[in-house]
Amino acid sequence: MFLQQLLNGLLLGSMYSLVAIGYSLIFGILNLLNLAHGEVFMIGGFVGLYVAVSLHQPILVSVMAAAAGAGLCGLLLEITCFRYIKKEYPMAPLLATVGFALILSNLASLVSGAEPRMFPMEIDLGYLQIGDLYISNLQLSMFVFAVLLMVAIDLIVKKTEIGRFMRAAAENVNLSRLVGIDIRQVTRIILILSSALGGAAGILVGMRMGKVSPFIGSTIGMKALAVMVIGGLTEVRGSMFTGLIIGVIEVLVVAYLSSAYVDGVVWVLLIMILLFRPSGLFGSTQVDKL
Amino acid sequence: MSPVIWAYVGINLILTLSLYLNFYCGQFSLGVAAFMGLGAYLSSVLTVTYGLNLNLALLISSAVTCVVGVLLAFPALRLKGFYLAIATIGLVEIFRVMFKNIPFIGGTAGFSGMVGTSLPLIYAWVILTLALVWKIEHSRLGWAMRAIHQDETVAEMTGLNTTYLKVVSFGIGAAVAAIGGGLYAHYMFYIDPDAFGFHRSLIILLFLVFGGQTMWGILVGVPILTILPECVPQLGGMRMVFYGAILVLIMNLRPQGMVPEDLVRRVHGRYSHMRGTRSQ
Amino acid sequence: MGRTYGRFVAFGVFAGLMLFVGAGTLQPAFGGEPIRIGSLLSKTGGGADWGKKMEVAAQIAVEEINTKGGVNGCKLDLVVKDTGTDYQRAVALLRDLAVQDRAQVILGPAMSGEQNVVFPMANKLEIPIFGATGAAAGIAAKNRPWSFKNTVSDAKMLGPAIEAFIKKYKIRKVALVQDTKDGWSVATAKILPAMYKERGVEVVNESNPISWETGAIDFTAQVGRLKELKPDGLAIAAIYGEVASFAREMQKQGLNLKGADGSGIYASEFIVQGGKAVEGWVVASSFWPDNPDPKVSSFVKKFRARAAAVTPKNPEPTWADGNTYDAIYILADVLRKQKITGGMDLKASRQLIKEGLQNVKNFPGVTGSTSIGTDGEGVKQTYVLIIKDGRFQRFE
Numbered sequence: 001m002f003l004q005q006l007l008n009g010l011l012l013g014s015m016y017s018l019v020a021i022g023y024s025l026i027f028g029i030l031n032l033l034n035l036a037h038g039e040v041f042m043i044g045g046f047v048g049l050y051v052a053v054s055l056h057q058p059i060l061v062s063v064m065a066a067a068a069g070a071g072l073c074g075l076l077l078e079i080t081c082f083r084y085i086k087k088e089y090p091m092a093p094l095l096a097t098v099g100f101a102l103i104l105s106n107l108a109s110l111v112s113g114a115e116p117r118m119f120p121m122e123i124d125l126g127y128l129q130i131g132d133l134y135i136s137n138l139q140l141s142m143f144v145f146a147v148l149l150m151v152a153i154d155l156i157v158k159k160t161e162i163g164r165f166m167r168a169a170a171e172n173v174n175l176s177r178l179v180g181i182d183i184r185q186v187t188r189i190i191l192i193l194s195s196a197l198g199g200a201a202g203i204l205v206g207m208r209m210g211k212v213s214p215f216i217g218s219t220i221g222m223k224a225l226a227v228m229v230i231g232g233l234t235e236v237r238g239s240m241f242t243g244l245i246i247g248v249i250e251v252l253v254v255a256y257l258s259s260a261y262v263d264g265v266v267w268v269l270l271i272m273i274l275l276f277r278p279s280g281l282f283g284s285t286q287v288d289k290l
Numbered sequence: 291m292s293p294v295i296w297a298y299v300g301i302n303l304i305l306t307l308s309l310y311l312n313f314y315c316g317q318f319s320l321g322v323a324a325f326m327g328l329g330a331y332l333s334s335v336l337t338v339t340y341g342l343n344l345n346l347a348l349l350i351s352s353a354v355t356c357v358v359g360v361l362l363a364f365p366a367l368r369l370k371g372f373y374l375a376i377a378t379i380g381l382v383e384i385f386r387v388m389f390k391n392i393p394f395i396g397g398t399a400g401f402s403g404m405v406g407t408s409l410p411l412i413y414a415w416v417i418l419t420l421a422l423v424w425k426i427e428h429s430r431l432g433w434a435m436r437a438i439h440q441d442e443t444v445a446e447m448t449g450l451n452t453t454y455l456k457v458v459s460f461g462i463g464a465a466v467a468a469i470g471g472g473l474y475a476h477y478m479f480y481i482d483p484d485a486f487g488f489h490r491s492l493i494i495l496l497f498l499v500f501g502g503q504t505m506w507g508i509l510v511g512v513p514i515l516t517i518l519p520e521c522v523p524q525l526g527g528m529r530m531v532f533y534g535a536i537l538v539l540i541m542n543l544r545p546q547g548m549v550p551e552d553l554v555r556r557v558h559g560r561y562s563h564m565r566g567t568r569s570q
Numbered sequence: 571m572g573r574t575y576g577r578f579v580a581f582g583v584f585a586g587l588m589l590f591v592g593a594g595t596l597q598p599a600f601g602g603e604p605i606r607i608g609s610l611l612s613k614t615g616g617g618a619d620w621g622k623k624m625e626v627a628a629q630i631a632v633e634e635i636n637t638k639g640g641v642n643g644c645k646l647d648l649v650v651k652d653t654g655t656d657y658q659r660a661v662a663l664l665r666d667l668a669v670q671d672r673a674q675v676i677l678g679p680a681m682s683g684e685q686n687v688v689f690p691m692a693n694k695l696e697i698p699i700f701g702a703t704g705a706a707a708g709i710a711a712k713n714r715p716w717s718f719k720n721t722v723s724d725a726k727m728l729g730p731a732i733e734a735f736i737k738k739y740k741i742r743k744v745a746l747v748q749d750t751k752d753g754w755s756v757a758t759a760k761i762l763p764a765m766y767k768e769r770g771v772e773v774v775n776e777s778n779p780i781s782w783e784t785g786a787i788d789f790t791a792q793v794g795r796l797k798e799l800k801p802d803g804l805a806i807a808a809i810y811g812e813v814a815s816f817a818r819e820m821q822k823q824g825l826n827l828k829g830a831d832g833s834g835i836y837a838s839e840f841i842v843q844g845g846k847a848v849e850g851w852v853v854a855s856s857f858w859p860d861n862p863d864p865k866v867s868s869f870v871k872k873f874r875a876r877a878a879a880v881t882p883k884n885p886e887p888t889w890a891d892g893n894t895y896d897a898i899y900i901l902a903d904v905l906r907k908q909k910i911t912g913g914m915d916l917k918a919s920r921q922l923i924k925e926g927l928q929n930v931k932n933f934p935g936v937t938g939s940t941s942i943g944t945d946g947e948g949v950k951q952t953y954v955l956i957i958k959d960g961r962f963q964r965f966e
Contacts, residue, residue, distance in 0.1 A: 001798055008790035033372070080538050085545050091499045092545030098492065099537025106530040106614075113883050114618035115839050116811065134823050209787050210818050211843060215616060219785060222379075222488060229376055254791040259781045260750050264387035267380035274377045275365055292670070294662035390751065400686060400753070402712070405694070478661060479690035482683070520662065529614065529654065 004133055005255045006248060011139035013247020014146045015208070018201035019224035020231065020239035021149065022194040028233055029170045029190055036077055036097040037198055038221020039104040044070035044199025045212035046108055049117060052203075059207075063200050070199020071192045073104070078191040083184065101217060108214035116213035119206060142204045149197065150240045157236075162189060226270045232283020242281055292520075293409055297477050299516045300412040304419050304470035306497045306508050308463045311423065313503060314432070315459035316439035318371055320491040321362070321378035322467045324385040327486030328355045329468025330475035331395050334404050337476070344406040344476060348415075352468040359464025363457040379488045389483035400482030407476040415469055423505060426462070435459055500540065502547025510548045603912030604640075604647035605905060607632075607898075608673030610663055610680075610688065615655030617681045619839070619881050620890055624680055624703070625650055626876045627891040630869065631898035641905045644912040646898075653679055657687040664688050668697045674910065674919045675700065677897060680890070682706035682753060689713040696917075698924040702897040703890045706754045710946035718927045720897055720940050720948040721833075722856060725761050727952045728832050731854030732765055734954045734965050735803065735830035738852070743772045745801035747792075747816075747829070749808035751783035754834060758807035766805055774799050786812055789819040797825060804829035810837045814844035821847040828852070838886040841960055851957045857889035857937045858953040858964055866936045869895055889937065896935030903933065 019041055026034045048066030051057050057065070081096035128135040157163040165186050168176040177183055205220075206212040227246055231238030246266050253262050273280060305322055312319040332351030336342040342350070362381070369377050395401050426432045437445040438452055446452050475481045501511025519533055546552075609628060612621035632648045640646060649671050653660040660679050667673045675698045679688050682704040692699035693713045701710065701719040710717040735741065744766055749755035763773045780792045780799075793816070806813065806829040813835050820827060830852040841848060859870050870887055873895075877885035904910075904926030910919050930942040938951040954965040 001794060004794050005791055008788075008794060012788045012790065080542070084542050089545035091495075092541040095496055095499055096538045096541035098496065099534040099541065102534030102537070103531050106528075106534065109614070109618065110528070110531075113881065114614075114616055115884065116843065117883075118843050118845070120845070136822065210815060216787070218489070219787075222383075225376070226380065229373075251788070251791040254782075255795055258750075259783055259786070259792075260391055261387060263783065264384050267383045267387075270380040271365075271377050271384070274369055274373055274380075278369070278373060292662050292665045294665045298658065298662070397756070402686065402690060478658070478687050479694075480687045482686070520659075 005251050007133060007135060009248030009251035010244050011136070011143060011247070012251055013244035014139070014143040015201070015205050015243070016220075016224055016227050016246055017240045017243025018142070018146050018149070018204070019198060019220055020227040020243050021146075021153070021236055022198040022201070023224055023228040024231070024233060024236050024239045025153070025190055025194040025197075027228065028236070029166045030187055031173075032082060032187075033094050033225075034077065034081075034097050034191070034194075035094060035221065036081070036101040036104065036217075037194070038217030038219070038224070039101040039108075040070050040073045040077070040195045040217075041198040041202040041205075041220060042108065042212065042214065042217040043073050043104060044202030045206035045216075046112060046117070046202075046214075047199065048203025049119060049206060049212050053120065063203055066203035067196040067200040070202065071196035073199075074192040074195025075188065076100075077195065078188050082187060082191065101221075105214050105217055112214060114214065116211040116216075118211045136208070138204075138208050142208060145200070145204065146240065146243075150236060153236050162186070166190065223266055226266045230266075230270055230273045230281060232280025238280055238282030245281075295517055295520055297407075297409055297412055299513050300409070300416045301470050301474050301477065302494070302497060302512045302516050303416050303508065304473065305467060305494050306501070306512055307419050307423050307505075308467035308470060309491075309494050309498050310503070310505070310508060311426070311459055311463040311466060313498065314427070314439060315435040315456055316442065317366070317456055317459060318375045319366065319378045319460065319463070320375050320488070320495060321359075321381050322463070322494050323486045323488065323490035324378075324382040325355050325359060325464040325467035326471035326474065326490065327385055327389060327481075327483070328358060328464075329471035330481050330486070331389065331401065331471075332468070333472030334401055334475045334481065335395060337406065338401075338403040344411075344472075348469055348472045351472055352465045355468035356461045356465035360457055360461040362464075363460035366460065367453060367456060379491065382486070382488050382491055386483045386487050389486065396482070400480055401475075402480040404476045404479050404481075407473055412473050412477070415473060419466055419469065420505070422462075422466070427505070431455070431458070496537070499547055500537075502550035502553070504547075504549055504551055504554050506554055507547050507549035514548070604645040605642075605910060605912045606647045606649060606671065606673045607901065608664075608667030608671060608676045609648055609650045610653050610660055610667070610676065610678035610684070611650055612655040612680045612684065613650075613652040615653075617655040617684075619884050620680045620703070621652070621655075622880050623873075623877055623884070623887070623891050624678075624894040626880055627869075627873060627887065627894040628677065628898050630872050630876065631895045631902075635898070635902050641902050642909055642911050646902065647912075648677075648898075649673060653684055655681060655684070657684045660684040660688050661691050664691055664695070668692070668695050672916055673697070674914075674916065675901060675923050677702065677894070677901070680704070682709065685709050686753075689717045692716055697920050698927060700897055700901060700927065702893040706757065708947070714946055715928075716924055718942055718946045720893055720900060720930075720937075720942065720950070722948045722950045722952075725758075726949075727854040727856065728758075728762075728765060728830070730952050731830050731832070731852050731954045731965075733769065734956075735828075735852040736766075736769055736771060738956075738965075739803055739828060741771055741803040743774050743801045744803050744805040745775050745796055745799045746773055746779040747796075747804050747806040747808065748779050748781050749784055749812060749834075750781045751785070752809055752834075755784075755807045755809065758832060758834070762805045762807055773805060774801055782808070782812055782816075784809055784812065787815070789816045790823075792816065793819045793823050793825060796820070796827070797823065801827065803827055806831050808834055810835045810840035811843065814840055814848060817844050817847035817851075830854070833889060836955075836962070837888055837890075838884055838962075841957060841962070842884065848957055849960075852965065853955045853957070853962065855889050855953050855955050855962070856950045857887075857892035858955060858962075859887055859892070860961075860963060861936075863936075865934075866892075869936050892935075892937040896933070896937050896940060899935055900927075900930055900933050900940065904930065 022037055044066040047069030048062045051065040052062035081093050085092045165181045169186050227243050228239050231242030250262050309322045329351045333347040336347035434450050434455055497512045501507030611625050632646045636645050651663040677700055680703050685701050685704045689709055690713050693716045698716050710719045748759035763776045766773055804827055828850045832854045836853050836855045873887040874885050908922040908926045933940045941949040943949050955962045956965045
C-alpha cells in the first residue's frame with residue numbers, strides 16, 4: 001500500500017513539475033515572474049478539451065492543439081505585459097500578468113460556464129497492473145512526457161543557438177544586448193515556449209483529473225511557483241525533481257496524517273528552504289538578482 | 291455610492307499603509323494578509339467571547355500581532371527581494387491553514403457575532419494610521435528606513451542599525467495590518483480563514499503599486515481600485531474582464547503608478563525649496 | 571512614449587473610467603408602485619450556475635403571479651443584484667437594495683458563505699431576508715429575528731435516505747468520508763456516524779475519516795486508503811464537484827462503492843461530472859423533479875425551457891430552483907395576508923413581512939409542504955432519490 005501511495009505521489013508530482021518547469025524557464029532566464037502562467041495552463045486544458053471532445057481528434061492532436069493555443073496566449077502575454085513596459089518598474093509587468101490572468105479566467109468562465117467541464121470517461125487510456133499496483137496509463141504518459149520535456153529543454157538550452165542566447169541573457173542582459181543578442185526575440189520565444197508547455201500540461205492534467213475548470217489556474221499556479229523556488233529558481237531540473245518530491249510528500253501526508261494540513265506542506269518546505277538553503281534543493285549558489 | 295464601499299475603502303487604506311511601511315524600508319514583505327487575519331481573529335474573540343470594548347480589543351490585538359511580527363522579522367532578515375516576497379506568501383498560507391485547524395475560532399466554519407464598527411470609527415482609525423505613517427516618514431526613523439531602501443550596504447556603512455530598523459518596520463506594519471483586520475472583522479460580522487489568503491496580499495500589493503508607492507498615491511489609488519468594480523454593474527460577467535484589462539492598460543501606460551515618488555517631489559519642489567528630510 | 575503623450579493617454583483612460591462611473595450609477599425609473607423584492611444572487615463567479623438558474627426560477631414565479639394580477643393589486647418587482655460569488659460585494663449590494671432601492675424584503679443570497687455575512691447585516695438593517703438555499707445549518711437561527719430560510723437541515727433529511735441506502739445495498743460497514751473545509755460537510759460529518767450506528771451499521775474509521783478539502787484535485791491517496799478499509803458503502807458528507815471526481819477515481823482503481831448524501835451532492839452537475847461512476851448513489855432531497863403533480867411538472871417544463879437559454883449545459887432544475895420558486899410564492903402569500911402594498915411605509919411593511927414569515931405553516935409548493943420553524947429554519951418533507959440512468963429518480 002505504501003508503494004502504491006508512493007507511486008500516486010510521483011504521478012501527482014509530475015503534474016506540479018510540468019507547470020513548475022514553465023515558471024522556471026521564464027523566471028530563471030528572464031528574471032520575470034509570470035503570474036498568468038496558471039491561467040495559460042488552464043486555457044490549454046480548455047482548448048485541448050474542445051479539440052478532443054467536440055472535434056473528436058486523437059489525444060496527440062489535442063495535446064498539440066493545447067500547446068498551440070497556450071503558446072498563442074503566451075505571445076499575447078508577451079505583447080501586453082512584457083514588451084512595452086520599461087524594466088525600471090519591476091512590479092508593473094508582474095501586476096499586468098495578474099490583470100491578464102483575471103481576463104483569461106473570467107473569459108473562460110463566461111464562455112464555458114463557471115462549473116468545470118468534464119472529459120468523458122472514454123478518453124481515459126486504461127490501466128496497467130503490476131502485481132498489486134495500479135498505474136494509470138495516462139499518469140504514466142504524463143510522467144514520461146515530463147521527463148522527455150526536461151531532456152528536450154536541457155538539449156535546447158545547451159546545444160542550440162537560441163539556447164546560448166538564453167543562457168547569455170540569464171547571465172547578463174546588458175552585455176548580451178551589446179553583443180547583438182535580440183533580447184526581445186529571446187523573451188518572446190521563451191514566453192511562447194513555456195506557455196506551450198503549460199498548455200500541454202493543462203490538457204494532460206485535465207484528462208487525469210477528468211475535468212477542466214476556469215478557476216484552477218491560481219491554485220495550481222501558486223503551488224507550482226513554490227515548487228520552482230524550492231527547486232532552485234533557475235534550474236529546470238530542480239523544478240522537475242522538486243515537483244515529484246512535493247507530490248510524494250503531499251500524498252503521504254493525506255494518506256497517513258490528514259488532508260487538513262496538505263495545503264500548508266509545500267509552504268512550510270518553502271520557508272525552510274529559503275531560510276536554510278536559499279539557492280534551492282538543486283540550485284547552485286548564485287548571485288541574488290532582485 | 292453606497293456607504294459600504296467607503297467602509298471598504300477605509301479598511302483597504304489601512305491595509306495598504308501596512309504594506310507601504312514594509313516597502314518603505316525596502317522589505318518586500320507580502321505578509322499583510324497573515325497579520326490582518328491574526329488581528330481579525332484576535333479582536334473578534336476579544337469582543338465576542340470576552341465582551342471587550344472594540345477599540346480596546348483592536349489595540350490589544352494590534353499589540354500582540356506586533357510582537358508576532360517582530361518575532362517573524364528575525365528569520366525574515368535573511369531574505370531579500372523576491373525571496374522575501376514569496377516566503378511571506380508562504381507565511382500567509384501557513385497562517386491560513388492554522389486558522390482553519392483551530393476549532394476555538396470556528397475553523398472552516400468561520401467566526402461570527404461581531405458588531406460595533408461604523409464608518410466614522412473606521413475613518414477615525416484611518417486618520418490615526420495616516421498620522422502615524424506621516425510621522426514616521428518625517429522622523430529620523432523614516433529617514434533611516436529610506437536609507438536602507440536606497441542602498442542597504444551604504445546604510446550599514448554609515449552606522450545605521452539595519453537589523454533594528456527592519457524589525458521595527460516589520461512590527462509596525464504587522465500592528466497596522468492587525469487594526470485593518472480587526473475593523474474588517476467587525477464590519478463584516480463574519481470572518482473565515484479564506485478571507486486571509488495570498489489573494490488578499492496580492493490585491494493590497496496591487497493597490498500600493500497602482501497608487502505609486504507613495505502616501506498620496508495610496509490615497510488616490512485605493513479609492514479608485516476599490517470603487518472601480520462596483521461602477522460598472524451593467525457589464526455583468528465582463529466586470530472582472532474589464533478590471534483585468536484596466537490593470538494591464540495602466541501597467542503599460544503608467545507603470546510608475548498614479549502618484550509616484552518623482553511626481554510628489556516635483557509638486558513639493560514647486561511650493562518650497564528647502565526640505566530638510568527630503569533632500570536628495 | 572513621450573511624457574506629454576503618456577499623460578494625455580492616462581488622462582483619457584481616467585476620463586473614460588469616470589464616464590463609466592457616471593453611467594453605472596444611473597438608476598432606471600420605476601413606473602407605478604410595485605412591491606419590491608430585492609434579490610442577491612451569484613450570477614458570475616464560482617456560483618454562477620446556481621445564481622443564474624435561481625434567477626430563472628424566481629422570474630417564472632414572479633411572472634406567474636403578476637399575470638394573475640399581482641398581490642393586493644400591486645405588481646411584484648424583482649430587483650436582482652449580482653454578488654459575483656464575492657461576499658464583500660454581497661454585503662455592499664444588500665445595503666444598496668435595502669437603502670437605495672427601498673426593497674421590502676430580500677431573497678437570497680445563494681451560497682452559504684455569502685449568507686454567513688449577509689444575514690447578520692440584514693438583521694442589523696432590520697430588513698427581512700429569506701434564503702432559499704444554503705444547506706449549512708443554523709444561519710437563520712443565529713440571526714433572528716429577521717432571517718428566514720425554507721431549507722431544511724440535512725440532519726432531518728438524511729434519516730430516510732440512509733435507511734433506504736442501507737436496505738438496498740445491505741450495508742453493514744461504512745467508511746466516513748468528508749470535506750474538511752466546507753462548513754456544511756463538517757457539520758454533517760459530525761452527525762453521520764451516530765445515524766449509521768443507531769441503525770446497526772459499523773463505521774470503520776470514525777476517528778480517522780477519509781478527507782479532502784474543497785477544491786482538492788487529487789484523490790488517489792484517499793481511494794488507496796479506502797481500499798484498505800474495505801467498507802460496504804460510504805457515509806459521505808462533501809460537495810458534488812469533489813465527490814464526482816472521487817467516485818471516478820474509485821471506479822478507475824476498481825472500487826465500486828456507493829454513498830448516500832444530502833444536498834451537497836444534489837446538483838445536476840453531480841451527474842454530469844460523475845457520469846457512470848455515480849449511478850446508484852442515494853440522495854436525500856426536498857425536491858423531486860419528476861413528481862407527476864401538475865404543479866411540479868408545469869414548473870419543471872417552464873424552467874427547462876428558459877434555463878436552456880441561460881445555462882445550456884445545465885438546464886435541469888434542482889432543489890435550489892424549486893426552493894426559490896416556492897420562496898417567491900411563500901413571500902407572495904405572506905404579502906397578501908399581511909396586506910402589503912407597494913407604496914407602504916418601508917419600516918412598517920418590513921415588520922409585517924417578518925411577522926408573516928414567522929407564521930408560515932404547511933405551505934404547499936413544488937418542494938412539497940413547507941413550514942418555517944420558530945428558529946427561522948425550514949421544515950419540509952423529504953424525498954429519497956436515487957441516481958438511475960443518469961437522472962435523479964424517486965427511490966422505490
